[in-house]
Amino acid sequence: MKIGFIGLGNMGAPMALNLLKAGHALNVFDLNAQAVETLKQAGARPAKTPKEASTDVEYVITMLPASAHVKTVLTGEEGILAGIAKHTPIIDSSTIDPASVKAFAELATQNGNTFVDAPVSGGTGGATAGTLTFMVGSTTHLYEQIKPVLSAMGKNIVHCGETSTGQVAKICNNLVLGITMAGVSEAMALGEKLGIDPQVLGKIINTSTGRCWSSDTYNPFPGVIDTAPSTRGYTGGFGTDLMLKDLGLATDAAKLARQPVYLGALAQQLYQTMSANGAGKLDFSAVIKLYRKDGDA
Numbered sequence: 001m002k003i004g005f006i007g008l009g010n011m012g013a014p015m016a017l018n019l020l021k022a023g024h025a026l027n028v029f030d031l032n033a034q035a036v037e038t039l040k041q042a043g044a045r046p047a048k049t050p051k052e053a054s055t056d057v058e059y060v061i062t063m064l065p066a067s068a069h070v071k072t073v074l075t076g077e078e079g080i081l082a083g084i085a086k087h088t089p090i091i092d093s094s095t096i097d098p099a100s101v102k103a104f105a106e107l108a109t110q111n112g113n114t115f116v117d118a119p120v121s122g123g124t125g126g127a128t129a130g131t132l133t134f135m136v137g138s139t140t141h142l143y144e145q146i147k148p149v150l151s152a153m154g155k156n157i158v159h160c161g162e163t164s165t166g167q168v169a170k171i172c173n174n175l176v177l178g179i180t181m182a183g184v185s186e187a188m189a190l191g192e193k194l195g196i197d198p199q200v201l202g203k204i205i206n207t208s209t210g211r212c213w214s215s216d217t218y219n220p221f222p223g224v225i226d227t228a229p230s231t232r233g234y235t236g237g238f239g240t241d242l243m244l245k246d247l248g249l250a251t252d253a254a255k256l257a258r259q260p261v262y263l264g265a266l267a268q269q270l271y272q273t274m275s276a277n278g279a280g281k282l283d284f285s286a287v288i289k290l291y292r293k294d295g296d297a
């Protein structure tokens with residue numbers, strides 16, 4: 001396949017490399033010249049604009065920070081819609097709000113194209129290993145069409161429903177994650193204060209009803225899980241600012257839908273406090289620092 005790939009950051013670069021490894025031909029664009037150069041060395045063709053990257057290709061894939069960036073790349077004078085051939089699908093793997101997806105899909109339709117939301121989970125490790133989960137919002141027909149392309153970058157390619165339901169799945173999952181991490185942090189810090197060995201408490205929770213991914217894989221208390229970011233100074237995981245962004249997407253979507261998200265709104269404030277205190281780049285499990293005496297976040 002000939003594919004235009006735009007957004008070569010922490011996630012996009014390894015995803016694009018996996019497409020190249022699978023034998024696809026890539027036009028690539030990013031504002032960061034170094035990121036483009038790295039992909040060029042790996043065999044991709046550099047483009048000077050999103051328009052150029054989207055010209056004469058069978059698919060366009062975007063992996064950008066937020067909805068404003070997707071809008072610019074899509075609708076700018078040198079944007080995707082200015083260069084893309086009719087009927088070519090645009091697959092956006094950025095995490096953005098469902099309402100923006102619907103607006104972008106409308107613009108794409110007016111241009112004779114389809115816009116698919118296909119956000120991912122699995123982090124940079126999954127992007128490098130090609131084991132990402134893709135949550136796809138599109139017609140069944142288009143899902144079947146794009147599945148082989150996404151399979152070069154991911155292991156689980158899930159059809160969530162019509163346009164924007166991929167983002168719905170993504171933000172609902174991260175809503176649970178943000179809340180459970182705060183809950184496990186609260187319990188681990190209380191246990192420490194009340195005098196139980198955190199290792200023992202961690203083991204009990206992980207074989208009891210409090211067990212969850214935030215406790216048994218990513219436990220926020222240092223030393224409970226050897227491979228968790230907490231055990232390496234809260235580095236190299238899922239950044240607090242990214243969690244804050246995703247909880248913002250969830251609470252904004254909830255506001256539009258007039259649906260309460262009591263715990264999500266509270267969790268958002270916790271991560272907001274961390275970010276305001278300068279801990280935005282730490283892994284989000286550093287939220288436990290808000291509860292511990294020696295915490296500095």
Ligand code: NAD
Nearest residue numbers: 007008009010011012030031032064065069094095123124
């Ligand atoms: P990143 O900041 O590392 O990369 C974004 C890239 O987009 C950068 O290289 C930047 O230069 C480029 N960019 C920004 N504006 C541009 C423009 N106008 N034109 C061209 N390029 C532009 O972000 P990331 O970690 O790769 O995340 C990308 C998306 O994936 C985000 O929406 C994020 O929420 C989501 N996501 C990230 C992770 C993760 O663990 N990092 C996991 C799942 C989902």
